Amino acid sequence: MAKTRDANRILNDVTGNDEELQQMIADETVNAEVARLIYKVRKAAGLTQTELAELIGSKQPVIARLEDADYEGHSLTMLQRIAVALNQRVEINFVPVEGQQEVV
Numbered sequence: 001m002a003k004t005r006d007a008n009r010i011l012n013d014v015t016g017n018d019e020e021l022q023q024m025i026a027d028e029t030v031n032a033e034v035a036r037l038i039y040k041v042r043k044a045a046g047l048t049q050t051e052l053a054e055l056i057g058s059k060q061p062v063i064a065r066l067e068d069a070d071y072e073g074h075s076l077t078m079l080q081r082i083a084v085a086l087n088q089r090v091e092i093n094f095v096p097v098e099g100q101q102e103v104v
Contacts, residue, residue, distance in 0.1 A: 026097075032069035038082060039067045045086050055085035 004010060015021045042052050042063070049063040056078075065071050066078065076090070083090045 027072075028069075031072055031074065034074045034079070035067050035069045035071060038063075038079075041082070041086055041088060042067075047086075052082065052085065056081045 011025055015025065042049070045052075047055070048060075049067070050060040053060045053063045066074065066082075076092075079090045
C-alpha cells in the first residue's frame with residue numbers, strides 16, 4: 001500500500017467496514033467543525049470569549065466549552081444566539097455521505 005498523508009484515507013483504511021467506528025468519527029468531526037466555526041467567527045469579530053459571552057448573556061467558560069472540539073452539547077439555540085450577537089445567521093445543510101446517493 002502506498003504511503004499517504006490524506007487523513008480521510010488513513011481513517012478509511014483504519015476503520016474498514018466498522019460502521020459504528022465510522023459513525024463515531026463522523027460525530028466527532030461535526031463537533032470539531034462546530035467548535036472551529038464558533039472560534040473563527042468570534043475571532044473575526046475581534047472578540048474575546050468573555051466579550052462574546054457577555055453579548056449572549058452567558059459566561060466565558062460556556063464559550064470555552066463551545067469552542068472545545070471534544071464538546072458534544074452544541075445546540076441550535078446557542079448557535080442562533082451567537083449568530084445574532086455577531087450579526088450573522090446559522091445555515092444548516094444536509095449533504096450526502098461520500099459514496100451515497102443524494103435524497104431529494
